[in-house]
Structure formats: structure tokens, C-alpha cells
Amino acid sequence: MKMGEVDIEATTEPLLKVEDLAVDFHVSGTVQRALQGVSLNLKRGRTLGLVGESGCGKSVTSLSIMRLLPQPPGHYAGGRILLEGRDLLSLPEREMRALRGGRIGMIFQEPMTSLNPVYTCGEQIVESLLVHSGLSSKAAMDRAVELLDLVGLPSPRERAHDYPHQLSGGQRQRVMIALALANDPDLLIADEPTTALDVTIQAQILDLMTDLRERTGAAVLLVTHDLGVVAQTCDDVVVMYAGGVVERAPTNALFADPQHPYTIGLMAAVPRIDATVDRLSTIAGSVPPPWVTLVGCRFASRCPLADDRCRSAVPPLRENGPDHAVACWHAPIEEATI
Amino acid sequence: MSAMLEVRGLTKHFPVRRGLLRRVVGQVQAVNDVSFDVNEGETLAIVGESGCGKSTIGRTVLRLVEATDGSVRLDGEQILNLSTDAMRHIRRKLQIIFQDPFGSLNPRMTVAETLAEPLLLHGLATPDNVDDKVTELLRTCGLSSFHAQRYPHEFSGGQRQRVGIARALATRPRLIVCDEPVSALDVSVQAQIVNLLQDLQAQFGIGYIFISHDLAVVRHIAARVAVIYLGRIVEEATAEALFAAPRHPYTLSLIAAAPRPDPTNRDRSKPVQGDAPSALVPPPGCAFHPRCPMAQQVCCDERPELRTLGATRVACHFAEEVVPETATPQPSATAPRLQRRLDVLQGEALKRQNAI
Known part of the structure; x- marks a missing residue:
């Protein structure tokens, strides 16, 4: 059921477009790959999940979009990051600073380290409002309280005077979410926003994010390692492995019809709360370290189907279904493939 | 027949000291009156959210932290009052x-x-x-x-x-306390370690106390599960019973809050509200009542004792009335295509292994 290559971009122009992004790290005289040929599209009002295990490059991708990658050691080695057609990689830092916290809102994993401990929560939101929107300080404080209320903080007027450690x-x-939403961003980047939280609190925060996305119409890029979070919140998913995209699909299609051997292995390895198995399925071996030069498919060293072609030629990301692209020479895997 | 490990009334309070003279100004009630058994070759999971005292339970059993009260018997021998020398022999186990x-x-x-x-x-x-x-x-x-x-x-x-x-x-050892052993690992590696722990248990008959916040892993590895809230067991049952018919509203909300890796089964119910209260000033009555959707006046006034209800031990005044909101139809564990492709991959992996 292989289909020809379809240009899905032609339908509606995405808000964010990452094309062929490559990032290296220059570490003590060596060049280590962090990202190779990463492409993704994100439309308004959609949530895109960027999923993969540690070291796959998902956080480097999100940091690159915000241009927060420390340089050095980070180095943009190629590609483009287009926000409504403007290439973020070529913007001067001053303009980039206006985008961050303005049109691009950011939520990080650990709110304790990303909030400033010596300012109250209200002051931090006010600062962002003053910098980006030119409100008066009084109006900004009112807006800050309004935002804290919006994100479901009880008694927001009092909490605005609390320091982060009191929460x-x-x-x-x-x-953190109120701060990210302060200036009505078009794009919200959330990097593992619930990983440090307990499961009941995680459910509350995910609920809140879904609710706010529906109300504000912002596009959300959700970086996570948790397939459960992806399944519950994302419209589309990009699966990353060892610095590259291995599969890209609408969420339902990815879970119903996973195509890449890595995606299949990952999904089968997740223990389920709603079902039992005798033995968990595993993926043999481990991720190749970043200093190893990859020839051919990045998953070849762990893939049971790997053959000579896989080890010598990089499989392109090919459309294998509606909006469903996979970088595997053997996809779709059926009995007949081997 | 008594169990390999018998824990009775285990309690640990940490003093809170303030000021120049380090005067004791309060007690953090980390663990309160916790009792459970672990049999040979059995896994008891202790689950709960951060700060509920689950790690302290594990450490108190091993005497890495000295208990305030209670007893721990290993093969019938009381170990909480052993001398350092005598304890050294026990530590082997x-x-x-x-x-x-x-x-x-x-x-x-x-x-x-x-x-x-x-x-x-x-x-x-x-x-x-x-x-x-x-x-x-x-x-x-x-x-x-x-x-x-x-x-x-x-x-x-x-x-x-x-x-x-x-x-x-x-x-x-006879018993291993596994304190969040797979929480820091990626999912594919996590599966390898879980399988290893199960293999070792089958081979050597080791008992595990498996401390975790991840209910999906717990369901997979544990025979019995004790749910902890603010230092107390609120529910204990076999894994099967606990996940099929949770009796405590907190267990119910924990299970409901775990995100299912299944986009066709999206959870639209409202998650339980609020944060876990502080162990320094636990709320009166049932510790869960400020967050509990079923709470009544009696829950604020009277702390429910752990009682037997069928095969479950539960501490809730209204345990009989707790029913899973949606009797979720047992979904197929894996999508059929995923399973088919997985079979192809595993078959090929096996073939290659045999060829070597």
C-alpha cells in the first residue's frame, strides 16, 4: 500500500517549519552529532509531540527553535527554522529576544530552576508583560493576577505576592504556564512539562494545557519521553532516535499503525496499566553514542531487520500513508517483507 | 505459617528543629503504623506520590533509618533492636x-x-x-x-x-528493597531491567519490596500492592484486585490519572484536584479528605482504620461505595498491527540469534 510522495505542506501553511536541521556539538576538539536532517511542521491550534528517549535530540530541537542552545559547544550546522516564513536561525539576537516570551512561550521541566527565586511570581509575569506589551505597571499586575487565575491557581491575588519556593x-x-502565556504566544514550547510532577498533578497540568490550547488557539510543541502523555494530548507525533526523525504521523495513526522498528519496539516496551503481559518486550542493545559516525540507518545496530542496505544507505523519510512518514527501508513491515 | 518478612506497626517520625538551640518544634510523620508481609519469592509494591513516605518505609525496614516504633521480623527474628554486630549478619540477607x-x-x-x-x-x-x-x-x-x-x-x-x-x-539476599529502580531509565531499558528483576526472583526466590510511583510498572511486576498516602497504608490488595476494583478513592484517582498510551481511549474525566498535604501538619480525620470527591463530615472528624473488605485491606469510611467511574472495557493490550509487526521483528531477531 505504498503511496507516492505527497506534498502535505501545500494544504495549509504551518506556523512553524523546521527543515533539515543539523546541530553539532564541538567538544574538546571533536565534532559530535546532535541532530541530523530534522524536519517537522506545526500548524496553528495543533499539538505536536516530539517523543524519544534520552539523547535522541528532542530537547536540542526545542532549544534550537528558541535559539537557546549554548554556543559553543552547540553549532548550527545546517537547515532552517521558519516561524511564519522567517528563518529564526538568521535573526539577530535582539529580535530573537523579542520573540522569546512574546510570540514564543516556553515551559520547562523544572519550574524551580526556571523561575527566579528572588522575585515574586507576580513580578516575573509583570516583567514579561512590561518588556513585550508596554502595559502600565498597574495594568500589568492586574493582567498577571488574571493569568494566574486562568491557570487555576487558587486565590491568585495573594499568590502573586508569593515567591516560587512558597508554592x-x-x-x-x-x-510557569501563566508566564509562558502572558503575551498570547502563537507558539508554546513545552519541554517535559510534567516529568517532575506526581501523576495526579501531571493529569491536572495536561488538562490545563489542553484547555488553554483550545481557548487560545496557540500551536504547542510538546517534548516528552512518555508515550502515554503523547497519546493523551497530541494531534501529531514525531518520533526521534539518535538525533534524527524516524517516524512522523498523526497520533491515532502512529499508535494504530506504527511503522518504524524503533517505534514498534518502544511501544511494545511500555508496561500497561490497563492490561497485563507475562514479559515486557525489550529493544536489544543501546543507543549509539554521539561520537560514533552513523553510516546508513541510525537504528541499524539494534534492528532485527537490518541488512547491508540499512547499514550503508540512510533511508529517507517516505510517506507511507496519509501524513504518515517513516524512515525505514523495510516499511511497511509485513510477513512478506523478509 | 508466618511470612518471611513481617512488618508490624512501623512508625517513623522525624523531628523538625528550628532556631539557635535546634529545639524540636514539630514532627514530620513520615511513616505511621504501617504493617505488611512479604513472602519468599514475592513482590510487594509500595506506591504513592513524592513525600508520602514510601522510601522511608524501605529504609526503615533495612535500618538505614531507625524506626520510631514498630517491629520488623525477618524469618521470625526481630531485627529492629539488634546490635550493630548482630545486624551485620542480617544485612547479608x-x-x-x-x-x-x-x-x-x-x-x-x-x-x-x-x-x-x-x-x-x-x-x-x-x-x-x-x-x-x-x-x-x-x-x-x-x-x-x-x-x-x-x-x-x-x-x-x-x-x-x-x-x-x-x-x-x-x-x-532473602529480600531486596528496590527503591524506584527503573524510574530514571528510558522505557526500552526499563523493560530490560524489569525482566532481569523477574528472572532473578524466579531463579533465587528473592522477595522484593518494590517502591515506585509508576502504577503501570507496578501492575506488571507486583503480586501485591500497598498504596501509601501521607505515611499510612490506605489500601492493600493483590495487584489483580487493586487494579480491577480499587476500593480507596485515592487509589482510584491514581489509576485514573496514569496516562494510557492509547489515543483512542482519551481520559476526559476531571483529575483529582489539589496537592498532597504536608506531613508536618496532616489534616484531621482521613488525610485524603481535602482532595476526596466523596468526602463527608465523618471523613474530617474520624480517621478511618485499615479494615478488611473482601480480599482487600482499605482505610476509607465509604469503601463499599467506591466504584471505578467507567468500567473500561478491557482494551486489546496492543494494537493488532503493532502486535503483528512485533511478531515479525521478534521472529527475525530469534532467527538471527540462532544463526550465530
Whole structure:
């Protein structure tokens, strides 16, 4: 059921377009690959999940979009990051600074380290509002309280005068979200926003993010390692492995019809709360370290189907279904493939 | 017949000191009146959210933290009042695996040195045969003999956890406390370690106290589960019973809040509200009542005792009325295509393995 290559970009122009992004790290005289040929599209009002295991490059991708990658050691080695057609990689830092916290909102994993401990929650939101929107300080404070209310913080007027350490982890993450939403961003980048939180608090925060996305119409890029979070919140998914995209699909299609051997292995390895198996399925071996030069498919060293072609030629990301692209020479895997 | 490990009324309060004179101004009630059994070759999971006291329970059982009150019997022998000397012999039988194996392995010792130490200390090996024993341990845990001369920083997270398990296994323990052993690992590696723990249990009949916040892993590995809220067991049952018919509203909300990796089964229910209260000033009555959707006046006034209800022990005034909101139809564990492709991959992997 292989289809020809379809240009899905032609339908509606995405808000964010990452094309062929490559990032290297220059570490003590050596060049280590962090990203190779990463492409993704994100439309308004959609949530895109960027999923993969540690070291796959998902956080480097999100940091690159915000241009927050420390340089050096980071180095943009190629590609483009287009926000409504403007290439973020060529913007001067001053303009980039206006985008961050303005049109691009950011939520990080650990709200304790990303909030400033010596300012109250209200002051931090006010600062962002003053810098980006030119409100008066009084109006900004009112707006800050309004935002804290929006993210479901109880008694927001009092909480605005609290310092981050006076709040619980879940409340801090709510403040972080209020801060990210302060200037009505078009794009919200959330890097593992619930990983440090307990499961009941995680459910609250994910609920809140879904609710806010529906209300504001912002596009959300959700970076996570958790397939459960992806399944519950994302419209589309990009699966990354060892610095590259191995599969890209609408969420339902990815879970119903996973194509890449890595995606299949990953999904089968997740223990389920709603079903039992005798033995968990595993993926043999481990991720190739970043200093190893990859020839051919990046998953070849762990793939049971790998043959000579896989080890010598990089499989392109090919459309294998509606909006469903996979970088595997053997896809779709059926009995007949081997 | 008594269980291998019997814990009765285990309590641990940490004093809170303030001011110049470090006067005790309060008590953090980390663990309160916790009782459970662990049988040989059985896994008891202790689950709960951060700060609920689950790690303290594990450490108190091992006497890494001294209990305030209660008793712990291993094979009938009370261990909480043993002298340091007598305890040393018991420690051979009680081991622990930590969440972060890097923090728990000595960075200046090779793996061989780390593993040889307990073997020699407990007289389980002599200097002549210790190398063989170390190699055997490494093999048992899925590592090879060439790993022996390496240092912890040279290993990946999963391999390091294997070393941590080998170290715990060295003294041939009766019981291992596994304190969030797979929480820091990626999912594919997590599955390898979970399988290893299960293999070792089947091979050596070790009992596990498996401390975790991840209900999906717990469901997979545990025979019985104790749910902790603010230092107390609120529900204990077999894994099967607990997940099929949770009796405590907190258990219910924990299970409901776990995100299912299944986009066709999206949870639209409202998650439980609020944060866990502080163990310094626990709320009166049932500790869960400020967050509980079923709470009534009696829940604020009277703390529900742990009582038997069918095969479950539960501490809730209204346990009979707790029913899972949606009797979710048992979904097929894996999408049919996923399963079919997985079979192809595994078949091919097996074929290649046999060809070597």
C-alpha cells in the first residue's frame, strides 16, 4: 500500500517549519552529532509531540527553535527554522529576544530552576508583560493576577505576592504556564512539562494545557519521553532516535499503525496499566553514542531487520500513508517483507 | 505459617528543629503504623506520590533509618533492636537497589572491586575464587566479564543499574528493597531491567519490596500492592484486585490519572484536584479528605482504620461505595498491527540469534 510522495505542506501553511536541521556539538576538539536532517511542521491550534528517549535530540530541537542552545559547544550546522516564513536561525539576537516570551512561550521541566527565586511570581509575569506589551505597571499586575487565575491557581491575588519556593511543584508549573502565556504566544514550547510532577498533578497540568490550547488557539510543541502523555494530548507525533526523525504521523495513526522498528519496539516496551503481559518486550542493545559516525540507518545496530542496505544507505523519510512518514527501508513491515 | 518478612506497626517520625538551640518544634510523620508481609519469592509494591513516605518505609525496614516504633521480623527474628554486630549478619540477607545507581556506586572502585567487597566481607568467596564469583554475578545480571575492570562512569544508565543489582545480589539476599529502580531509565531499558528483576526472583526466590510511583510498572511486576498516602497504608490488595476494583478513592484517582498510551481511549474525566498535604501538619480525620470527591463530615472528624473488605485491606469510611467511574472495557493490550509487526521483528531477531 505504498503511496507516492505527497506534498502535505501545500494544504495549509504551518506556523512553524523546521527543515533539515543539523546541530553539532564541538567538544574538546571533536565534532559530535546532535541532530541530523530534522524536519517537522506545526500548524496553528495543533499539538505536536516530539517523543524519544534520552539523547535522541528532542530537547536540542526545542532549544534550537528558541535559539537557546549554548554556543559553543552547540553549532548550527545546517537547515532552517521558519516561524511564519522567517528563518529564526538568521535573526539577530535582539529580535530573537523579542520573540522569546512574546510570540514564543516556553515551559520547562523544572519550574524551580526556571523561575527566579528572588522575585515574586507576580513580578516575573509583570516583567514579561512590561518588556513585550508596554502595559502600565498597574495594568500589568492586574493582567498577571488574571493569568494566574486562568491557570487555576487558587486565590491568585495573594499568590502573586508569593515567591516560587512558597508554592508546591504543581503550583509552580502553573505559574510557569501563566508566564509562558502572558503575551498570547502563537507558539508554546513545552519541554517535559510534567516529568517532575506526581501523576495526579501531571493529569491536572495536561488538562490545563489542553484547555488553554483550545481557548487560545496557540500551536504547542510538546517534548516528552512518555508515550502515554503523547497519546493523551497530541494531534501529531514525531518520533526521534539518535538525533534524527524516524517516524512522523498523526497520533491515532502512529499508535494504530506504527511503522518504524524503533517505534514498534518502544511501544511494545511500555508496561500497561490497563492490561497485563507475562514479559515486557525489550529493544536489544543501546543507543549509539554521539561520537560514533552513523553510516546508513541510525537504528541499524539494534534492528532485527537490518541488512547491508540499512547499514550503508540512510533511508529517507517516505510517506507511507496519509501524513504518515517513516524512515525505514523495510516499511511497511509485513510477513512478506523478509 | 508466618511470612518471611513481617512488618508490624512501623512508625517513623522525624523531628523538625528550628532556631539557635535546634529545639524540636514539630514532627514530620513520615511513616505511621504501617504493617505488611512479604513472602519468599514475592513482590510487594509500595506506591504513592513524592513525600508520602514510601522510601522511608524501605529504609526503615533495612535500618538505614531507625524506626520510631514498630517491629520488623525477618524469618521470625526481630531485627529492629539488634546490635550493630548482630545486624551485620542480617544485612547479608537484606539488600537495596537505588534509583540512581551512579550515586550509589563508588566512582573510584572498579566494578570488580565493588562486587568483590561484599563477597569477601561475608565470607562468600575467598581471595582465590573471588574473580570467578564476580564473573558469575556479572553474567547473571546480563553483563560480561570484560565489564569487571571498568569504572561506573564508563557504563550507560541501564548497565549501571545492572551493576547495582549485581552488588545487591552478591550476598545472596532473602529480600531486596528496590527503591524506584527503573524510574530514571528510558522505557526500552526499563523493560530490560524489569525482566532481569523477574528472572532473578524466579531463579533465587528473592522477595522484593518494590517502591515506585509508576502504577503501570507496578501492575506488571507486583503480586501485591500497598498504596501509601501521607505515611499510612490506605489500601492493600493483590495487584489483580487493586487494579480491577480499587476500593480507596485515592487509589482510584491514581489509576485514573496514569496516562494510557492509547489515543483512542482519551481520559476526559476531571483529575483529582489539589496537592498532597504536608506531613508536618496532616489534616484531621482521613488525610485524603481535602482532595476526596466523596468526602463527608465523618471523613474530617474520624480517621478511618485499615479494615478488611473482601480480599482487600482499605482505610476509607465509604469503601463499599467506591466504584471505578467507567468500567473500561478491557482494551486489546496492543494494537493488532503493532502486535503483528512485533511478531515479525521478534521472529527475525530469534532467527538471527540462532544463526550465530
